[in-house]
Amino acid sequence: MKTPPGITGSHLSRSFGAADGRDLLALDDVSLTVELGEFVAIIGPSGCGKTTLLKMLGGLLAPDHGSVLIGGSSTEMARRHKSIGYVFQEPALLPWRTVRENIRLPLEVNIRPNESASGVEKAMSAVGLEDFAAYYPHQLSGGMKQRVALARAFAFGSTLLLMDEPFGSLDEITREAMRYELLALWESTGKTVVFVTHSVPEAIVLADRVVVMSERPGRVVAEIPIDLPRPRDEELERSPRFLELTSQVRRALSAGASPAKREAGASPVTRELGP
Amino acid sequence: MIRETMKTLKGLPAYVLPPGVALLIAGIVWEAWVRIGDVAEYIVPAPTAIASDLFGDIGQFALHGAVTLGEAAAGFALGATVAIVGAVVMSQSRTLERSLLPLAVLVKVTPIVAVAPLFVIWFGFGSFPKILVASLITFFPVLVNALAGLRSASPEALDLFRSMDASNTEILWKLRAPGSLPYLFAAFRISVPLSVIGAVVGEWFTGDRGLGSVIIVAHNNLDMPRLFAAVAVLAVIGITLTGLTWYAEKRALFWHESERGF
Numbered sequence: 294m295k296t297p298p299g300i301t302g303s304h305l306s307r308s309f310g311a312a313d314g315r316d317l318l319a320l321d322d323v324s325l326t327v328e329l330g331e332f333v334a335i336i337g338p339s340g341c342g343k344t345t346l347l348k349m350l351g352g353l354l355a356p357d358h359g360s361v362l363i364g365g366s367s368t369e370m371a372r373r374h375k376s377i378g379y380v381f382q383e384p385a386l387l388p389w390r391t392v393r394e395n396i397r398l399p400l401e402v403n404i405r406p407n408e409s410a411s412g413v414e415k416a417m418s419a420v421g422l423e424d425f426a427a428y429y430p431h432q433l434s435g436g437m438k439q440r441v442a443l444a445r446a447f448a449f450g451s452t453l454l455l456m457d458e459p460f461g462s463l464d465e466i467t468r469e470a471m472r473y474e475l476l477a478l479w480e481s482t483g484k485t486v487v488f489v490t491h492s493v494p495e496a497i498v499l500a501d502r503v504v505v506m507s508e509r510p511g512r513v514v515a516e517i518p519i520d521l522p523r524p525r526d527e528e529l530e531r532s533p534r535f536l537e538l539t540s541q542v543r544r545a546l547s548a549g550a551s552p553a554k555r556e557a558g559a560s561p562v563t564r565e566l567g568p
Numbered sequence: 569m570i571r572e573t574m575k576t577l578k579g580l581p582a583y584v585l586p587p588g589v590a591l592l593i594a595g596i597v598w599e600a601w602v603r604i605g606d607v608a609e610y611i612v613p614a615p616t617a618i619a620s621d622l623f624g625d626i627g628q629f630a631l632h633g634a635v636t637l638g639e640a641a642a643g644f645a646l647g648a649t650v651a652i653v654g655a656v657v658m659s660q661s662r663t664l665e666r667s668l669l670p671l672a673v674l675v676k677v678t679p680i681v682a683v684a685p686l687f688v689i690w691f692g693f694g695s696f697p698k699i700l701v702a703s704l705i706t707f708f709p710v711l712v713n714a715l716a717g718l719r720s721a722s723p724e725a726l727d728l729f730r731s732m733d734a735s736n737t738e739i740l741w742k743l744r745a746p747g748s749l750p751y752l753f754a755a756f757r758i759s760v761p762l763s764v765i766g767a768v769v770g771e772w773f774t775g776d777r778g779l780g781s782v783i784i785v786a787h788n789n790l791d792m793p794r795l796f797a798a799v800a801v802l803a804v805i806g807i808t809l810t811g812l813t814w815y816a817e818k819r820a821l822f823w824h825e826s827e828r829g830f
Contacts, residue, residue: 353727372733379731385724388823389746402734402742429823455731 298329298364299485300350300453305359307345319345321510322359329364329452332479332486334500336493336542338550342511343489344457350487351377351455363453371453375405378446378484380459384438386430392441393417393426399449408450416444419478436467440474447478454479456488460495472498473526480524493542497535498525503542507549515545613793622797628782633801635778636767639695640805643702644763648710648756650703655714659744660736665715676708681769688774698770698778705766706759713755717748750824753817760809764802 302325311317320342327333335343348354350361352368363371371377378399386395396413417423420440430438439459446454459475460468472495479486479499490496496503497519505515519538521529529535595615601607602614609617622629654672658665680701687697721743729739771780779798786794821827 348727351731353730372731375732377731379728381724381727383722383724385722385728387725387743387746389749398742399732402729402738403732431823431825 299331300325300327300364300487301362302326302346302350303359303361305346305349305356305361307342307349307354307357318510320349320356321512323506323511323513324359325350325504325513327485327487330483330485332488332499332501333504334488334490334496334502335504335506336490336496336546337506337511338508338546339491340509341506341549342509343491343506346506346511347455347457347487347489351379373403375399375403375449376452378449378451378454380439380442380446380454380456382458382461384430384442386438386441386445388430391427391429392422392433395430395441396445396448398445399451405450412448412450413444416448416478419447419481420444420474436463436471439463439471443471443475443478447482447484452484454484454486456486458489458491460492461490468492468495475499476525493539493546494530497521497538497542498530503538505542505545505549512549514549515542517541517545610790610792613796617793618796618800621793622800629779629797629801632777632779632782632798633805635695636764636771636780636802637805639698639767639770639778640702640763640809642695643699643704643766644706644760645703646699647703647706647763648759651707651710652714652752654711655718655748656740658715659718659740669715672708672711675704680705680766684769684773687770693774695777697774698767698780701770702763702766705769706763709755709758709762710752713751714748717751718744720751721747750821750826753813753821756813756817757810760813761806764806764809768802 302323305320305323305325306318307320308316308318323342323346325333325346335346337343345354349356350363350368352361352363352372361368363376368377387398390398393413396417397410400408400410400413414423417426420443422437422440422444425433425437430441433441439462442459446456460471463471476499488496488499500519503517503519504513505517506512507514517538521532521534521538599615602612654668658668683704684697684701687700691697691700718740721739725743725747726739729743734742767778768780768783771778772784775781776785779802782798783795786792786798818827
């Protein structure tokens, strides 16, 4: 049997115990395949199970039903081989470590043979922090902290990056600048990325494919391939094709907003799949 | 680091001067009250009488002070070490915490003055029973705070470590232990002065060394200047230890929110 090189999540479901004792279905039979080197954005309303899905893909949360394969092996193996890099909404830096030491952290735990620190300096200058190498997190702005978290995820040999609204806590101006920094960083490394967001333009600028999820319980309502040429820049956000894709994603989002709307909106949302 | 230290020292007069002046004024008022009101020395001695007793016999006070300080320091070291090791063990398992923490609470709620005489019977008249009393009194605050500190790691940071398949030992040393330092120092601020109390209480019961025994002897002889002088030396020891703890905290927790803006 051919082993899929990217990520394959099949029929993933998960419920959580709610406060009133009943089980709340967070994710309902979601299947998702991500090709090697592909950039996939997952978009959906708050509480639709995006984070739950991402945690399952990274092996931080076990699904009730379904399975996840990374490069043909289990998430357990992928974690053991340090194939997975994580970026969270909060930068999750260690405040007692300098910028450089924070970026080095992945190389100091679960040490694997053939690991080298050469990526640390490269990632640090890629996000423009080489002059801040000896600074501590409390001396940095919110945007700089998140850049450190990005560099930390890119500095070691992971093949897969899982990003959970990494720019969600930043102001709009910083947020827009960070998109293109992430793009540049990603294009130079070619890692496979799954990127959770609730910003439509962010998803379209970054991704090869946008996966739209419904309100809870989370289901995939549409997969929209983004055929914009790369490398991408700010100009692109004014192109007609960008606006077309934006309204396509928005339509899919509102179709997934509530069961009533989903029935009514069944015709405009044609489930589009990549070539 | 040297520059940081200089900055810290430069800020010192602002902290030392106002309370120093207040203390001086209080001393003058006290002296005036004793002289004008003709208060008997065996009830309240004048500050000058206390000072002359203190400096007239400074060698003895230094010796007894050093004994008490040594017992307090050893007791603190012992109590804090056992507490930290205990917290690390308990942080690894809720079951262990549930079985051991009640024992620690039992130790805490037992009045220290009640067990001090027992230690004398068990361990004799040397320094050891006093060190034990001091360690017992320091133990609990350090244990509880260390445990809270070790459990304080953020869920994101824990997920980050787990996503790289970090071992429990790596999580302990690289995440939990440094993250517990602010909690530990909060405990030290309580426990360091407590350790001096523990040593003094231990000295009340036996022995002829240490400021605790100086106080007991002076009390029996109604030698109030001596008693007050011993208390003054204890206060100086307490202030010095608190200052040292404060300085160590500044150095160790430069990265923590509580240290901003000084």
